[in-house]
Amino acid sequence: LHSTLHSPHTITLRESRRRSQSERRGQEAMASERNGDGGKECAGENGNGGGGGVSLEMPEIRYTRLFINGAFVDAVSGKTLETRDPRTGDVIASIAEGDKEDVDLAVKAAREAFDHGKWPRMPGSERGRIMMKYADLVEQHAEELTLLESLDAGKPRMATRAVDLGTSVRSLRYFAGAADKIHGETLKMSRQFQGHTLREPIGVAGLIIPWNFPAIMFFSKVAPALAAGCTMVVKPAEQTPLSALYFAHLAKQAGVPDGVINVITGFGPTAGAAIASHMDVDMVSFTGSTSVGRLVMEASARSNLKPVSLELGGKSPLIVFDDADVDMAVGLAISANFFNKGEACVAASRVYLQEGIYDGFVKKLAQRMESWVVGDPFDPRVNQGPQVDKVQCERVLSYIDHGKREGATVLTGGKPCGQSGYYIEPTVFTDVKRMT
Numbered sequence: 406l407h408s409t410l411h412s413p414h415t416i417t418l419r420e421s422r423r424r425s426q427s428e429r430r431g432q433e434a435m436a437s438e439r440n441g442d443g444g445k446e447c448a449g450e451n452g453n454g455g456g457g458g459v460s461l462e463m464p465e466i467r468y469t470r471l472f473i474n475g476a477f478v479d480a481v482s483g484k485t486l487e488t489r490d491p492r493t494g495d496v497i498a499s500i501a502e503g504d505k506e507d508v509d510l511a512v513k514a515a516r517e518a519f520d521h522g523k524w525p526r527m528p529g530s531e532r533g534r535i536m537m538k539y540a541d542l543v544e545q546h547a548e549e550l551t552l553l554e555s556l557d558a559g560k561p562r563m564a565t566r567a568v569d570l571g572t573s574v575r576s577l578r579y580f581a582g583a584a585d586k587i588h589g590e591t592l593k594m595s596r597q598f599q600g601h602t603l604r605e606p607i608g609v610a611g612l613i614i615p616w617n618f619p620a621i622m623f624f625s626k627v628a629p630a631l632a633a634g635c636t637m638v639v640k641p642a643e644q645t646p647l648s649a650l651y652f653a654h655l656a657k658q659a660g661v662p663d664g665v666i667n668v669i670t671g672f673g674p675t676a677g678a679a680i681a682s683h684m685d686v687d688m689v690s691f692t693g694s695t696s697v698g699r700l701v702m703e704a705s706a707r708s709n710l711k712p713v714s715l716e717l718g719g720k721s722p723l724i725v726f727d728d729a730d731v732d733m734a735v736g737l738a739i740s741a742n743f744f745n746k747g748e749a750c751v752a753a754s755r756v757y758l759q760e761g762i763y764d765g766f767v768k769k770l771a772q773r774m775e776s777w778v779v780g781d782p783f784d785p786r787v788n789q790g791p792q793v794d795k796v797q798c799e800r801v802l803s804y805i806d807h808g809k810r811e812g813a814t815v816l817t818g819g820k821p822c823g824q825s826g827y828y829i830e831p832t833v834f835t836d837v838k839r840m841t
Contacts (some may be wrong), residue, residue, distance in 0.1 A: 476661025
Protein backbone atom coordinates (compact mmCIF):
# COMPACT_ATOMS: atom_id res chain seq x y z
CA LEU A 406 0.00 0.00 0.00
CA HIS A 407 1.33 3.40 -0.81
CA SER A 408 -0.40 6.65 -0.14
CA THR A 409 0.66 10.32 0.52
CA LEU A 410 -1.63 12.55 -1.46
CA HIS A 411 -1.82 10.53 -4.64
CA SER A 412 -1.22 6.84 -4.30
CA PRO A 413 -2.98 3.45 -4.08
CA HIS A 414 -4.44 1.90 -0.95
CA THR A 415 -3.04 -1.53 -1.76
CA ILE A 416 -0.21 -3.82 -0.84
CA THR A 417 1.31 -5.90 -3.61
CA LEU A 418 3.11 -9.18 -2.99
CA ARG A 419 5.84 -10.59 -5.19
CA GLU A 420 7.91 -13.77 -4.95
CA SER A 421 11.25 -14.70 -6.48
CA ARG A 422 9.88 -17.35 -8.89
CA ARG A 423 7.18 -17.53 -11.51
CA ARG A 424 4.02 -19.17 -10.16
CA SER A 425 2.05 -21.73 -12.16
CA GLN A 426 -1.48 -21.22 -13.40
CA SER A 427 -2.78 -23.89 -10.98
CA GLU A 428 -1.11 -22.17 -8.02
CA ARG A 429 -2.73 -18.88 -8.97
CA ARG A 430 -6.15 -20.54 -9.17
CA GLY A 431 -5.59 -22.11 -5.75
CA GLN A 432 -4.75 -18.71 -4.27
CA GLU A 433 -7.83 -17.17 -5.84
CA ALA A 434 -9.96 -19.96 -4.38
CA MET A 435 -8.52 -19.31 -0.92
CA ALA A 436 -9.34 -15.62 -1.18
CA SER A 437 -12.83 -16.35 -2.51
CA GLU A 438 -13.60 -18.93 0.16
CA ARG A 439 -12.62 -16.58 2.93
CA ASN A 440 -14.15 -13.35 1.72
CA GLY A 441 -16.85 -14.37 -0.70
CA ASP A 442 -15.90 -11.90 -3.41
CA GLY A 443 -12.59 -10.86 -1.93
CA GLY A 444 -13.91 -8.20 0.44
CA LYS A 445 -14.61 -7.72 4.13
CA GLU A 446 -17.32 -5.85 6.02
CA CYS A 447 -16.75 -2.46 7.57
CA ALA A 448 -17.38 -2.08 11.27
CA GLY A 449 -20.11 0.39 10.42
CA GLU A 450 -22.12 -2.29 8.68
CA ASN A 451 -22.22 -4.17 11.98
CA GLY A 452 -23.45 -1.16 13.88
CA ASN A 453 -20.25 -0.02 15.55
CA GLY A 454 -18.58 2.40 13.21
CA GLY A 455 -18.21 3.02 9.51
CA GLY A 456 -20.59 5.91 9.11
CA GLY A 457 -20.01 7.75 12.33
CA GLY A 458 -21.79 5.35 14.69
CA VAL A 459 -19.75 6.23 17.80
CA SER A 460 -21.37 8.75 20.13
CA LEU A 461 -18.79 11.33 21.20
CA GLU A 462 -19.08 15.00 22.02
CA MET A 463 -17.23 16.78 19.25
CA PRO A 464 -15.17 19.87 20.05
CA GLU A 465 -16.37 23.36 19.25
CA ILE A 466 -14.79 24.69 16.07
CA ARG A 467 -13.37 27.92 17.45
CA TYR A 468 -10.95 29.08 14.77
CA THR A 469 -12.06 29.35 11.17
CA ARG A 470 -10.40 32.57 9.96
CA LEU A 471 -6.92 33.39 8.68
CA PHE A 472 -4.25 34.17 11.28
CA ILE A 473 -2.23 37.23 10.22
CA ASN A 474 0.00 39.38 12.41
CA GLY A 475 -1.36 37.92 15.63
CA ALA A 476 -5.07 38.21 14.83
CA PHE A 477 -7.79 36.09 13.23
CA VAL A 478 -9.18 37.88 10.18
CA ASP A 479 -11.51 37.16 7.27
CA ALA A 480 -10.11 36.64 3.80
CA VAL A 481 -9.87 39.84 1.77
CA SER A 482 -12.31 38.37 -0.75
CA GLY A 483 -14.72 37.21 1.95
CA LYS A 484 -14.70 33.72 0.40
CA THR A 485 -14.79 30.53 2.44
CA LEU A 486 -14.09 26.84 1.78
CA GLU A 487 -15.71 23.82 3.41
CA THR A 488 -13.85 21.25 5.46
CA ARG A 489 -15.73 17.95 5.59
CA ASP A 490 -16.03 15.03 7.97
CA PRO A 491 -14.61 12.03 6.03
CA ARG A 492 -16.79 9.67 8.07
CA THR A 493 -19.93 11.03 6.44
CA GLY A 494 -19.02 13.69 3.88
CA ASP A 495 -20.90 16.29 5.93
CA VAL A 496 -19.55 19.83 6.34
CA ILE A 497 -17.70 20.39 9.62
CA ALA A 498 -17.15 24.12 9.19
CA SER A 499 -16.67 26.91 6.67
CA ILE A 500 -13.09 28.18 6.72
CA ALA A 501 -11.70 31.43 5.31
CA GLU A 502 -10.32 30.88 1.81
CA GLY A 503 -7.07 32.79 1.55
CA ASP A 504 -5.77 34.00 -1.80
CA LYS A 505 -2.86 36.00 -3.19
CA GLU A 506 -3.99 39.19 -1.46
CA ASP A 507 -4.07 37.43 1.91
CA VAL A 508 -0.65 35.87 1.31
CA ASP A 509 0.69 39.36 0.55
CA LEU A 510 -0.61 40.60 3.91
CA ALA A 511 0.82 37.61 5.76
CA VAL A 512 4.22 37.95 4.09
CA LYS A 513 4.25 41.68 4.87
CA ALA A 514 3.60 40.90 8.54
CA ALA A 515 6.28 38.20 8.57
CA ARG A 516 8.79 40.47 6.84
CA GLU A 517 8.17 43.27 9.34
CA ALA A 518 8.54 40.84 12.25
CA PHE A 519 11.82 39.55 10.81
CA ASP A 520 13.40 42.82 9.73
CA HIS A 521 12.36 44.90 12.73
CA GLY A 522 10.89 42.56 15.34
CA LYS A 523 12.45 41.00 18.42
CA TRP A 524 12.15 37.29 17.55
CA PRO A 525 15.32 37.01 15.36
CA ARG A 526 17.22 39.29 17.76
CA MET A 527 16.14 37.46 20.89
CA PRO A 528 18.72 35.25 22.61
CA GLY A 529 18.28 31.63 21.60
CA SER A 530 17.65 30.67 25.22
CA GLU A 531 14.68 33.05 25.34
CA ARG A 532 13.24 31.67 22.10
CA GLY A 533 13.67 28.22 23.60
CA ARG A 534 11.81 29.22 26.76
CA ILE A 535 8.82 30.48 24.74
CA MET A 536 8.85 27.34 22.61
CA MET A 537 8.82 25.18 25.76
CA LYS A 538 5.75 27.08 26.94
CA TYR A 539 4.20 26.55 23.49
CA ALA A 540 4.81 22.80 23.83
CA ASP A 541 3.23 22.80 27.27
CA LEU A 542 0.12 24.49 25.88
CA VAL A 543 -0.18 21.99 23.03
CA GLU A 544 0.10 19.19 25.58
CA GLN A 545 -2.53 20.78 27.84
CA HIS A 546 -4.97 20.98 24.90
CA ALA A 547 -3.99 17.61 23.44
CA GLU A 548 -7.38 15.95 23.95
CA GLU A 549 -9.28 18.69 22.11
CA LEU A 550 -6.63 18.82 19.37
CA THR A 551 -6.83 15.04 18.99
CA LEU A 552 -10.58 15.24 18.43
CA LEU A 553 -10.12 18.02 15.86
CA GLU A 554 -7.42 16.08 14.02
CA SER A 555 -9.43 12.84 13.97
CA LEU A 556 -12.60 14.64 12.89
CA ASP A 557 -10.92 16.60 10.11
CA ALA A 558 -8.63 13.87 8.74
CA GLY A 559 -10.41 10.62 9.66
CA LYS A 560 -7.42 9.45 11.71
CA PRO A 561 -8.00 6.84 14.46
CA ARG A 562 -8.31 8.76 17.70
CA MET A 563 -6.07 6.69 19.96
CA ALA A 564 -3.17 6.63 17.48
CA THR A 565 -3.62 10.35 16.83
CA ARG A 566 -3.30 11.14 20.53
CA ALA A 567 -0.24 8.94 21.04
CA VAL A 568 1.59 9.48 17.75
CA ASP A 569 0.51 12.76 16.15
CA LEU A 570 0.10 14.95 19.22
CA GLY A 571 2.87 13.19 21.10
CA THR A 572 5.33 13.68 18.25
CA SER A 573 4.28 17.31 17.85
CA VAL A 574 5.01 18.11 21.48
CA ARG A 575 8.35 16.28 21.35
CA SER A 576 9.34 18.15 18.17
CA LEU A 577 8.68 21.49 19.80
CA ARG A 578 10.66 20.58 22.89
CA TYR A 579 13.55 19.17 20.86
CA PHE A 580 13.96 22.32 18.79
CA ALA A 581 13.39 24.52 21.85
CA GLY A 582 16.51 22.88 23.24
CA ALA A 583 18.36 23.52 19.99
CA ALA A 584 17.54 27.24 19.87
CA ASP A 585 20.61 28.29 21.89
CA LYS A 586 22.93 25.75 20.29
CA ILE A 587 23.19 27.12 16.76
CA HIS A 588 26.94 27.36 16.29
CA GLY A 589 29.31 28.17 13.47
CA GLU A 590 32.77 26.72 12.82
CA THR A 591 36.32 28.06 12.93
CA LEU A 592 38.39 26.99 9.93
CA LYS A 593 42.15 26.53 9.70
CA MET A 594 43.21 28.33 6.53
CA SER A 595 46.16 27.51 4.25
CA ARG A 596 47.76 30.91 4.87
CA GLN A 597 47.67 33.34 7.74
CA PHE A 598 43.98 34.07 7.62
CA GLN A 599 41.21 33.35 10.08
CA GLY A 600 38.09 31.70 8.68
CA HIS A 601 34.79 31.16 10.45
CA THR A 602 31.18 30.45 9.59
CA LEU A 603 28.14 32.01 11.24
CA ARG A 604 24.65 30.53 10.97
CA GLU A 605 21.84 33.07 10.78
CA PRO A 606 18.07 32.78 10.25
CA ILE A 607 17.25 32.84 6.55
CA GLY A 608 14.29 35.21 6.89
CA VAL A 609 10.64 34.62 5.95
CA ALA A 610 9.86 30.94 5.40
CA GLY A 611 6.90 29.68 3.39
CA LEU A 612 5.72 26.36 4.87
CA ILE A 613 3.22 24.23 2.91
CA ILE A 614 2.00 21.14 4.76
CA PRO A 615 0.04 18.05 3.64
CA TRP A 616 -3.17 16.48 4.90
CA ASN A 617 -1.93 13.06 6.03
CA PHE A 618 -0.18 14.22 9.24
CA PRO A 619 -1.39 17.81 9.77
CA ALA A 620 -0.09 18.28 13.33
CA ILE A 621 3.21 16.43 12.91
CA MET A 622 4.02 18.22 9.66
CA PHE A 623 3.04 21.60 11.11
CA PHE A 624 5.63 21.29 13.85
CA SER A 625 8.27 19.51 11.78
CA LYS A 626 8.44 22.73 9.77
CA VAL A 627 7.42 25.42 12.29
CA ALA A 628 9.56 24.25 15.23
CA PRO A 629 13.00 24.43 13.52
CA ALA A 630 12.05 27.72 11.86
CA LEU A 631 11.14 29.17 15.26
CA ALA A 632 14.34 27.89 16.84
CA ALA A 633 16.45 29.49 14.10
CA GLY A 634 14.75 32.86 14.54
CA CYS A 635 12.80 32.86 11.28
CA THR A 636 9.30 34.20 10.70
CA MET A 637 6.85 32.26 8.56
CA VAL A 638 3.68 31.91 6.53
CA VAL A 639 2.09 28.47 6.93
CA LYS A 640 -0.43 27.01 4.49
CA PRO A 641 -2.14 23.87 5.79
CA ALA A 642 -3.86 21.52 3.36
CA GLU A 643 -7.36 22.66 2.45
CA GLN A 644 -8.69 19.25 3.54
CA THR A 645 -7.34 19.57 7.12
CA PRO A 646 -7.03 23.19 8.25
CA LEU A 647 -8.48 23.01 11.77
CA SER A 648 -5.45 22.06 13.88
CA ALA A 649 -3.12 24.61 12.25
CA LEU A 650 -5.45 27.46 13.19
CA TYR A 651 -5.64 26.18 16.76
CA PHE A 652 -1.84 25.96 16.89
CA ALA A 653 -1.62 29.59 15.76
CA HIS A 654 -3.85 30.59 18.68
CA LEU A 655 -1.67 28.66 21.15
CA ALA A 656 1.50 30.25 19.74
CA LYS A 657 0.17 33.69 20.59
CA GLN A 658 -0.74 32.50 24.10
CA ALA A 659 2.78 31.16 24.53
CA GLY A 660 4.29 34.55 23.77
CA VAL A 661 5.40 34.13 20.15
CA PRO A 662 5.40 37.75 18.87
CA ASP A 663 2.82 38.92 16.33
CA GLY A 664 3.84 38.34 12.73
CA VAL A 665 6.19 35.45 13.48
CA ILE A 666 3.62 32.73 12.70
CA ASN A 667 0.94 33.46 10.10
CA VAL A 668 -1.52 30.82 8.86
CA ILE A 669 -3.28 31.11 5.51
CA THR A 670 -5.94 28.50 4.77
CA GLY A 671 -6.74 28.06 1.10
CA PHE A 672 -6.07 26.03 -2.02
CA GLY A 673 -2.73 25.04 -3.50
CA PRO A 674 -3.12 26.63 -6.95
CA THR A 675 -3.95 29.99 -5.35
CA ALA A 676 -2.59 30.44 -1.81
CA GLY A 677 0.16 27.83 -2.17
CA ALA A 678 1.27 29.19 -5.53
CA ALA A 679 1.34 32.74 -4.14
CA ILE A 680 3.71 31.64 -1.37
CA ALA A 681 6.02 29.73 -3.73
CA SER A 682 6.29 32.64 -6.16
CA HIS A 683 6.42 35.50 -3.64
CA MET A 684 9.41 37.78 -4.04
CA ASP A 685 9.61 38.49 -0.30
CA VAL A 686 9.58 34.87 0.86
CA ASP A 687 13.18 33.72 1.45
CA MET A 688 12.66 29.94 1.33
CA VAL A 689 9.90 27.39 0.85
CA SER A 690 9.42 24.01 2.50
CA PHE A 691 6.83 21.76 0.86
CA THR A 692 5.62 18.24 1.65
CA GLY A 693 3.28 16.58 -0.83
CA SER A 694 3.15 15.07 -4.29
CA THR A 695 6.04 15.00 -6.72
CA SER A 696 4.05 16.81 -9.40
CA VAL A 697 3.27 19.74 -7.11
CA GLY A 698 6.85 19.72 -5.84
CA ARG A 699 7.98 20.43 -9.40
CA LEU A 700 5.60 23.39 -9.57
CA VAL A 701 6.95 24.74 -6.28
CA MET A 702 10.54 24.50 -7.57
CA GLU A 703 9.60 26.20 -10.82
CA ALA A 704 7.76 29.03 -9.07
CA SER A 705 10.66 29.56 -6.70
CA ALA A 706 13.15 29.66 -9.57
CA ARG A 707 11.05 32.06 -11.63
CA SER A 708 10.66 34.49 -8.74
CA ASN A 709 13.64 35.21 -6.48
CA LEU A 710 15.53 31.89 -6.73
CA LYS A 711 14.59 31.09 -3.14
CA PRO A 712 15.90 27.81 -1.69
CA VAL A 713 13.37 24.97 -1.67
CA SER A 714 13.08 22.02 0.71
CA LEU A 715 10.96 19.18 -0.70
CA GLU A 716 9.63 15.99 0.89
CA LEU A 717 7.74 14.15 -1.83
CA GLY A 718 6.00 10.82 -2.41
CA GLY A 719 7.73 7.45 -2.33
CA LYS A 720 7.18 3.79 -3.14
CA SER A 721 9.01 1.84 -0.46
CA PRO A 722 9.83 -1.89 -0.77
CA LEU A 723 9.74 -4.38 2.10
CA ILE A 724 11.96 -7.44 1.49
CA VAL A 725 11.47 -10.65 3.51
CA PHE A 726 13.89 -13.58 3.29
CA ASP A 727 13.36 -17.26 4.05
CA ASP A 728 15.06 -17.07 7.47
CA ALA A 729 12.73 -14.32 8.76
CA ASP A 730 10.24 -14.77 11.59
CA VAL A 731 7.13 -14.93 9.38
CA ASP A 732 4.69 -13.91 12.12
CA MET A 733 6.77 -10.83 12.89
CA ALA A 734 7.22 -10.04 9.20
CA VAL A 735 3.47 -10.23 8.58
CA GLY A 736 2.82 -7.87 11.48
CA LEU A 737 5.43 -5.44 10.22
CA ALA A 738 4.01 -5.57 6.69
CA ILE A 739 0.52 -4.73 7.97
CA SER A 740 1.68 -1.85 10.15
CA ALA A 741 4.04 -0.55 7.45
CA ASN A 742 1.20 -0.43 4.94
CA PHE A 743 -2.06 0.28 6.71
CA PHE A 744 -0.99 2.56 9.55
CA ASN A 745 -2.76 5.92 9.23
CA LYS A 746 -5.09 4.21 6.67
CA GLY A 747 -2.19 3.94 4.29
CA GLU A 748 -1.76 7.71 3.98
CA ALA A 749 2.00 7.80 4.54
CA CYS A 750 4.84 8.56 2.15
CA VAL A 751 7.00 5.83 3.70
CA ALA A 752 4.37 3.07 3.46
CA ALA A 753 6.00 -0.20 2.39
CA SER A 754 3.56 -0.81 -0.42
CA ARG A 755 5.65 -3.41 -2.25
CA VAL A 756 6.45 -6.61 -0.40
CA TYR A 757 9.08 -8.91 -1.94
CA LEU A 758 9.11 -12.45 -0.52
CA GLN A 759 11.74 -15.12 -0.99
CA GLU A 760 10.28 -18.26 -2.56
CA GLY A 761 10.47 -20.50 0.51
CA ILE A 762 8.15 -18.40 2.69
CA TYR A 763 5.80 -17.01 0.06
CA ASP A 764 2.82 -19.32 0.59
CA GLY A 765 3.08 -19.30 4.37
CA PHE A 766 3.41 -15.53 4.48
CA VAL A 767 0.38 -15.00 2.22
CA LYS A 768 -1.74 -17.42 4.27
CA LYS A 769 -0.85 -15.73 7.57
CA LEU A 770 -1.40 -12.28 6.07
CA ALA A 771 -4.87 -13.24 4.86
CA GLN A 772 -5.72 -14.60 8.31
CA ARG A 773 -4.44 -11.48 10.08
CA MET A 774 -6.40 -9.17 7.79
CA GLU A 775 -9.62 -10.90 8.93
CA SER A 776 -9.36 -9.10 12.27
CA TRP A 777 -8.46 -5.70 10.78
CA VAL A 778 -11.36 -3.36 11.55
CA VAL A 779 -12.37 -0.49 9.26
CA GLY A 780 -14.77 2.03 10.80
CA ASP A 781 -15.35 5.18 12.80
CA PRO A 782 -11.95 6.54 13.89
CA PHE A 783 -13.40 7.48 17.29
CA ASP A 784 -14.14 3.82 18.06
CA PRO A 785 -11.14 2.38 19.99
CA ARG A 786 -11.67 -1.02 18.33
CA VAL A 787 -11.09 0.43 14.85
CA ASN A 788 -7.74 0.03 13.07
CA GLN A 789 -8.49 2.09 9.97
CA GLY A 790 -10.66 5.15 9.42
CA PRO A 791 -11.89 6.75 6.19
CA GLN A 792 -9.67 8.29 3.51
CA VAL A 793 -9.26 12.02 3.98
CA ASP A 794 -11.77 13.16 1.35
CA LYS A 795 -13.83 12.09 -1.64
CA VAL A 796 -11.09 12.91 -4.16
CA GLN A 797 -8.52 10.73 -2.41
CA CYS A 798 -11.06 7.93 -1.92
CA GLU A 799 -11.89 7.87 -5.63
CA ARG A 800 -8.20 8.03 -6.53
CA VAL A 801 -7.40 5.01 -4.36
CA LEU A 802 -10.32 3.05 -5.83
CA SER A 803 -9.09 3.90 -9.33
CA TYR A 804 -5.67 2.43 -8.49
CA ILE A 805 -7.33 -0.72 -7.18
CA ASP A 806 -9.31 -1.01 -10.42
CA HIS A 807 -6.09 -0.53 -12.35
CA GLY A 808 -4.49 -3.43 -10.50
CA LYS A 809 -7.46 -5.65 -11.27
CA ARG A 810 -7.33 -4.72 -14.96
CA GLU A 811 -3.63 -5.63 -15.06
CA GLY A 812 -4.53 -9.13 -13.90
CA ALA A 813 -3.43 -9.07 -10.26
CA THR A 814 -5.34 -11.29 -7.81
CA VAL A 815 -7.24 -9.57 -5.00
CA LEU A 816 -6.35 -11.51 -1.85
CA THR A 817 -8.30 -9.25 0.52
CA GLY A 818 -10.43 -6.14 0.16
CA GLY A 819 -10.69 -4.29 -3.11
CA LYS A 820 -13.92 -2.35 -2.59
CA PRO A 821 -15.41 0.66 -0.79
CA CYS A 822 -17.32 -0.16 2.38
CA GLY A 823 -19.76 1.46 4.78
CA GLN A 824 -23.06 3.19 4.13
CA SER A 825 -21.53 6.67 3.99
CA GLY A 826 -18.14 8.37 4.10
CA TYR A 827 -14.88 7.54 2.40
CA TYR A 828 -14.10 4.04 3.66
CA ILE A 829 -12.12 1.48 1.64
CA GLU A 830 -11.32 -2.11 2.49
CA PRO A 831 -7.60 -2.72 3.10
CA THR A 832 -6.54 -4.31 -0.15
CA VAL A 833 -3.85 -6.93 -0.82
CA PHE A 834 -2.88 -7.99 -4.35
CA THR A 835 -0.94 -11.08 -5.28
CA ASP A 836 0.32 -12.18 -8.72
CA VAL A 837 1.26 -8.63 -9.62
CA LYS A 838 3.34 -7.74 -12.63
CA ARG A 839 6.91 -6.65 -12.10
CA MET A 840 7.29 -2.91 -12.40
CA THR A 841 9.79 -1.69 -14.97
